[in-house]
Amino acid sequence: GENVEQHPSTLSVQEGDSAVIKCTYSDSASNYFPWYKQELGKGPQLIIDIRSNVGEKKDQRIAVTLNKTAKHFSLHITETQPEDSAVYFCAAFSWNTGNQFYFGTGTSLTVIP
Amino acid sequence: DAGVIQSPRHEVTEMGQEVTLRCKPISGHNSLFWYRQTMMRGLELLIYFNNNVPIDDSGMPEDRFSAKMPNASFSTLKIQPSEPRDSAVYFCASSFSGQGDSPLHFGNGTRLTVT
Numbered sequence: 110g111e112n113v114e115q116h117p118s119t120l121s122v123q124e125g126d127s128a129v130i131k132c133t134y135s136d137s138a139s140n141y142f143p144w145y146k147q148e149l150g151k152g153p154q155l156i157i158d159i160r161s162n163v164g165e166k167k168d169q170r171i172a173v174t175l176n177k178t179a180k181h182f183s184l185h186i187t188e189t190q191p192e193d194s195a196v197y198f199c200a201a202f203s204w205n206t207g208n209q210f211y212f213g214t215g216t217s218l219t220v221i222p
Numbered sequence: 223d224a225g226v227i228q229s230p231r232h233e234v235t236e237m238g239q240e241v242t243l244r245c246k247p248i249s250g251h252n253s254l255f256w257y258r259q260t261m262m263r264g265l266e267l268l269i270y271f272n273n274n275v276p277i278d279d280s281g282m283p284e285d286r287f288s289a290k291m292p293n294a295s296f297s298t299l300k301i302q303p304s305e306p307r308d309s310a311v312y313f314c315a316s317s318f319s320g321q322g323d324s325p326l327h328f329g330n331g332t333r334l335t336v337t
Contacts, residue, residue: 141323152313152328202323212265
């Protein structure tokens with residue numbers, strides 16, 4: 110089945126700096142890659158997603174890049190703010206492996222004011 | 223859009239007791255997923271339904287766990303009997319899976335503590 114690895118597991122940045130979280134996947138048939146933000150006491154919330162026919166997508170301070178050849182995708186947060194502090198999860202969806210989402214293990218991001 | 227609604231938000235019970243977690247998916251969504259989240263194992267898929275039919279329950283830990291979806295607007299996850307190792311946060315998520323690549327929408331979870 111699909112295997113999604115996520116790095117780093119923890120990340121601390123100064124307010125205003127950029128944060129980058131990276132994920133790799135194993136199944137070349139995976140074609141949809143959402144990113145989720147989970148705040149304390151809440152469920153994961155979708156923040157951005159990308160499909161395999163696109164290499165990059167941006168939404169204000171958040172961007173995601175996808176390299177299908179290398180099977181990796183990354184989340185970029187620019188001009189970080191304290192409210193960006195949360196746990197971030199990447200995921201990969203594949204029709205090939207059970208028609209379900211496979212999640213990374215999460216990155217705990219702390220933005221230091 | 224009220225989002226995915228889960229109840230209760232917190233459940234504390236004694237080992238051996240039956241626990242029932244409830245979920246109301248987003249109206250119009252035809253797929254529903256139950257996940258368990260722990261520090262050790264992260265997010266684990268327990269079971270998912272498509273059009274109210276269980277499709278994959280290979281993640282259900284053992285026979286003590288069961289899930290039902292009697293209609294498009296309601297699902298339950300039952301643990302009987304409960305054990306301390308079942309303590310975790312249980313999430314329900316829904317999506318419209320007409321094409322497959324549509325995002326999951328999560329509820330805020332039920333934090334289960336079994337003593």
